[in-house]
Amino acid sequence: xxxxxxxxxxPAAAAEVVALPAGGAFxxxxxxxxxxxxxxxxxxxxxxxxxxxxPHYHALSTELFYVLDGQVEFLLGEEPVTVSRxxxxxxxxxxxxxxxxAPGSAADLLAVLTPGxxxxxxxxxxxxxxxxxxxxxxxxxxxxxxxVHFTTTTRWSSLRTAR
Numbered sequence: 001x002x003x004x005x006x007x008x009x010x011p012a013a014a015a016e017v018v019a020l021p022a023g024g025a026f027x028x029x030x031x032x033x034x035x036x037x038x039x040x041x042x043x044x045x046x047x048x049x050x051x052x053x054x055p056h057y058h059a060l061s062t063e064l065f066y067v068l069d070g071q072v073e074f075l076l077g078e079e080p081v082t083v084s085r086x087x088x089x090x091x092x093x094x095x096x097x098x099x100x101x102a103p104g105s106a107a108d109l110l111a112v113l114t115p116g117x118x119x120x121x122x123x124x125x126x127x128x129x130x131x132x133x134x135x136x137x138x139x140x141x142x143x144x145x146x147x148v149h150f151t152t153t154t155r156w157s158s159l160r161t162a163r
Contacts, residue, residue: 022047032116071102
């Protein structure tokens with residue numbers, strides 16, 4: 001059987017890195033356009049106790065998180081879950097979720113979204129938002145484009161401030 005598909009390889013030295021505060025960063029590994037829409041992947045490093053994403057859901061895609069190092073707090077629907085190095089978390093379409101490094105811990109995550117959505121532009125903009133160069137509200141008109149739909153819940157903020 002012959003295949004007309006091509007493999008995609010992102011050498012570590014070629015991956016774009018979007019700096020975040022407190023030593024964090026997005027490493028942009030594969031966008032949907034790189035994988036014929038199959039998936040998107042990035043690595044996310046968060047400084048100790050830093051938020052990774054406020055409550056949101058994906059209408060089209062499942063999101064997978066693999067914890068490479070550290071501890072991560074998740075809000076999955078209304079359920080808080082803390083996981084450590086080696087843990088895997090999958091979030092189905094439509095389930096609101098949020099995550100961040102646990103108090104006193106940095107975190108290193110591999111995140112995969114499938115099917116893929118071109119989101120590198122979103123991660124670049126998040127970097128600007130985190131550095132105060134762009135207001136968060138500027139992301140709101142692009143929720144459908146990036147399949148990131150923000151939700152309002154007090155549960156996440158109460159969990160993160162209750163420490």
